[in-house]
Amino acid sequence: MSLKLQSMLPALYLFGVLTLLLCPSVLCRDCENFPRIAHGSHQDVSLFFSFTTVVRYECDEGYVLVGKPEMTCKNSQWSWPAPQCKALCTKPEVENGNLSVDKDQYVEPEKVTIQCDSGYGIVGPEIITCSEDGTWHPKVPKCEWEIHNGCEQVLAGRKLMQCLSSPEEVKTALEIHKLFLEIKRLKQE
Known part of the structure; x- marks a missing residue:
């Protein structure tokens, strides 16, 4: 072995050890x-x-x-x-209802509970989940006006709200009821 190669062996050995470490x-x-x-x-x-x-x-x-x-x-x-x-899901739109967690975007597998406004009932699942494909599962429910059996007669107060078929009808009925009470008061004077 040449003298030059022998002098390089310790350096090569040290380089090999350092490379491994x-x-x-x-x-x-x-x-x-x-x-x-x-x-x-x-x-x-x-x-x-x-x-x-x-x-x-x-x-x-x-x-x-x-x-x-x-x-x-x-x-x-x-x-x-x-x-x-x-996945990101956009905020579900629920007319006449609210979400348990209200924000612009939801991350899979986040769950949201739908709560309908007073006088409205939920049609569909109450709880929905943001799924891997960025959609809500099951399908986003709707809040629909509740019509109760036996509501033919217009009643005052809370029953009135539950018996009429739409908020517009409730508003009209309340205005008529207010006029009736005003006329009744004027007749008593």
Whole structure:
């Protein structure tokens, strides 16, 4: 063996040991199988001579990232589980009703309870869930005016509200009732 090669052996040995201990991700390919996520993508953002692999995740349009957007890998171990891309559902529109949680967007699998205004009854499920395809399941219910049996006679107060078929009819009936009471008062004077 030549003298020049013998003098380089300790340096090569030291380089080999250091490479095994502190192996840059681009040389060692320690974590080349990045965790994949549904409805999203990833990008290797590691520095060239970094000793760790860094992956950044982002979601497709209509989805929101739940979890940390970046993961690191060192010594074949990922820092934490990969994030998830969850579907976004728009606010359900319920005429004559309210939502238990009122906001512009909801994240899968968020649930919402529908509460109808006084005098209205729910037609459909009371609880709906934001599903993976960005729609509400089951279908968003409706709040319809309740017509009770035995409501032929117009009555005052709460019964009046429950017996007429629409809010406009209730308003008209209340105005007529108010006029009747006013005429009755004038006759007594």
